[in-house]
Amino acid sequence: MRRSSGRTGGHRFLPALRPHPVATLLALCVALFSLLPLGFIVLVTFDVGWETVRELVFRPRVGELLINTVYLEVVTIPISIVVAVGLAWLTERTDLPFRRFFSGLAVAPLAIPAFVHSYAWITFLPGMRGLWSAVFVAVLAYYPFLYLPVAASLRRLDPALEDAGASLGLSPFKVFLHVVLPQLRLAICGGSLLIALHLLSEYGLFVMIRFDTFATAIVDQFQSSYNSPASNMLGGVLVLCCLLLLLLEIILRGNERYARVGTGTARPSVVHALGPLTLPCLLLPILVAGLAIGVPLYTLGRWLWLGGLAIWQADMLGNALLQTLVLSLVGGVLATALAAPMAWLSVRAPGRVQRILEACHYYVGSLPGVVVALALVTVTVRYFMPLYQTFATLLAAYVLLFLPRAMVGLRASIAQAPVELERAATALGRPPRRAVFEITFRLAAPGAAASVALAALGIANELTATLMLSPLGVDTLATRFWSLTSEIDYVSAAPYAVMMVVLSMPMTLYLHLQSKRVAGQ
Numbered sequence: 001m002r003r004s005s006g007r008t009g010g011h012r013f014l015p016a017l018r019p020h021p022v023a024t025l026l027a028l029c030v031a032l033f034s035l036l037p038l039g040f041i042v043l044v045t046f047d048v049g050w051e052t053v054r055e056l057v058f059r060p061r062v063g064e065l066l067i068n069t070v071y072l073e074v075v076t077i078p079i080s081i082v083v084a085v086g087l088a089w090l091t092e093r094t095d096l097p098f099r100r101f102f103s104g105l106a107v108a109p110l111a112i113p114a115f116v117h118s119y120a121w122i123t124f125l126p127g128m129r130g131l132w133s134a135v136f137v138a139v140l141a142y143y144p145f146l147y148l149p150v151a152a153s154l155r156r157l158d159p160a161l162e163d164a165g166a167s168l169g170l171s172p173f174k175v176f177l178h179v180v181l182p183q184l185r186l187a188i189c190g191g192s193l194l195i196a197l198h199l200l201s202e203y204g205l206f207v208m209i210r211f212d213t214f215a216t217a218i219v220d221q222f223q224s225s226y227n228s229p230a231s232n233m234l235g236g237v238l239v240l241c242c243l244l245l246l247l248l249e250i251i252l253r254g255n256e257r258y259a260r261v262g263t264g265t266a267r268p269s270v271v272h273a274l275g276p277l278t279l280p281c282l283l284l285p286i287l288v289a290g291l292a293i294g295v296p297l298y299t300l301g302r303w304l305w306l307g308g309l310a311i312w313q314a315d316m317l318g319n320a321l322l323q324t325l326v327l328s329l330v331g332g333v334l335a336t337a338l339a340a341p342m343a344w345l346s347v348r349a350p351g352r353v354q355r356i357l358e359a360c361h362y363y364v365g366s367l368p369g370v371v372v373a374l375a376l377v378t379v380t381v382r383y384f385m386p387l388y389q390t391f392a393t394l395l396a397a398y399v400l401l402f403l404p405r406a407m408v409g410l411r412a413s414i415a416q417a418p419v420e421l422e423r424a425a426t427a428l429g430r431p432p433r434r435a436v437f438e439i440t441f442r443l444a445a446p447g448a449a450a451s452v453a454l455a456a457l458g459i460a461n462e463l464t465a466t467l468m469l470s471p472l473g474v475d476t477l478a479t480r481f482w483s484l485t486s487e488i489d490y491v492s493a494a495p496y497a498v499m500m501v502v503l504s505m506p507m508t509l510y511l512h513l514q515s516k517r518v519a520g521q
Helices: 021-034 036-048 050-057 060-093 099-111 114-124 130-142 144-156 160-167 172-183 185-201 204-209 214-225 228-253 275-311 314-348 352-366 369-383 391-416 419-427 432-443 445-460 464-469 477-486 490-518
Strands: none
Touching (some): 021 314, 021 352, 021 391, 036 050, 036 228, 036 352, 036 369, 050 228, 060 099, 060 130, 060 144, 060 185, 060 214, 060 228, 060 275, 099 275, 099 490, 114 204, 114 275, 114 477, 114 490, 130 144, 130 185, 130 275, 144 185, 144 391, 185 214, 185 228, 185 352, 185 391, 204 214, 214 228, 214 369, 228 352, 275 490, 314 391, 314 445, 314 477, 314 490, 352 391, 369 464, 391 464, 464 477
8 A cells, every 4th residue: 555645756746637628617517506505595695685694693593503513513523433443443454253244234324314313212212312312323323424434445455554663663553543544534534524514414313302403493494484584594604614624624634645556466454363352342343233223123123013014004105115216326326427527626636626616516415405405496486497396306406415425435436546547548548538437437436336325325315305395296215204203103104214224225235345345355
């Protein structure tokens, strides 16, 4: 594994590729499309005037929501990093018993929607409320977004650097701290950004826990009084929060590359013997699996047992499942295809313009589905009435909401494809476009498929935008589940929760297997 900061041979800088005009144009078009919700917020701001904006933004309620959101991010992300990195190290670099089994269990919580996690825990422990309950459930629901890239990176690291550190007298802990951990920075930054964006935009999980965030406040505002200016001002603050997160991630990520170029293949990673620490180390994966998987499955099983066969309505369940499946796959493919030009530019031709375009792709992931939905409703009603409440508008909302998921997976895959191969193909006479498609995107194809699965997984469980934009007669598993839980009919909602888990399981399994296949396992 060779880690470099833009140098080759240690003597001169390796220049970035020139931005391809077609890729830049495509990325620009997607960026402009992704700015539509922000444009909607800006339009509302101008409509209401500065005095109203000041009254709506600079008030105690906004300060309270901001403090809640900051606490949520600051507490949840570090805990998620510790849990994910700890699990990844135990399952990939130690002789932990049944480590392959625990590796699969570490990814399994992705198959359970966040609001189903919340539904399971509040029925298991009805007194769960407030910040720490929200952090607890959020960590269990979202840590796999960090575990997947970290585990994949650990599989691909060349152990030669670790051997060099050990030969210099570093202890195993210092080797991990000074050699391994820096090489995980890209994976940790990407996974942390995904979790941070989900925390900003999540609604169902926190409203069940009764923890107020910007997302819950925005939805409550629209449901109670349809107060568009107040809700969109809150959405504007949420956009600013996202931009700050993007800036922090860019600073922490840096410009390092992690592709290995050399003769032969890297040696298999060293498996560390746990010895007397085996039993204590087993507690972490067992505890996490029990909390993140055991409690939700127990709760769902209990409700199914209480409801019996009467709650399984085959016609309604089948219709919701089919519509969810079609929307998920089509939306996942669209989101990944539209994210590809920007993912290539961010890795191969980074620059100030590319960073701005990349931020446009990412920021929309922080917006609640209700803000994106209202923006699309306004545009379609005012300018494209035939598209109002159509599948095209609903798919557009999915693309906007899940561009960040597709971007993170694609960017990491392209970063692992050596740029030297792309340069060599160009030097041998292939046009740059062919070199990109035949070399880079072919090597990144497994990551692209994983990005499709990751985006589809989110779409299958998306709630608020689907509620607002679905054509008449369209019911997904998520919307049916939410309508029943809103009526406190937890028993009837259980089959829909189970079907969401069943639908998500193959995509979660594919993500897990794909991360192993990339590492040649």
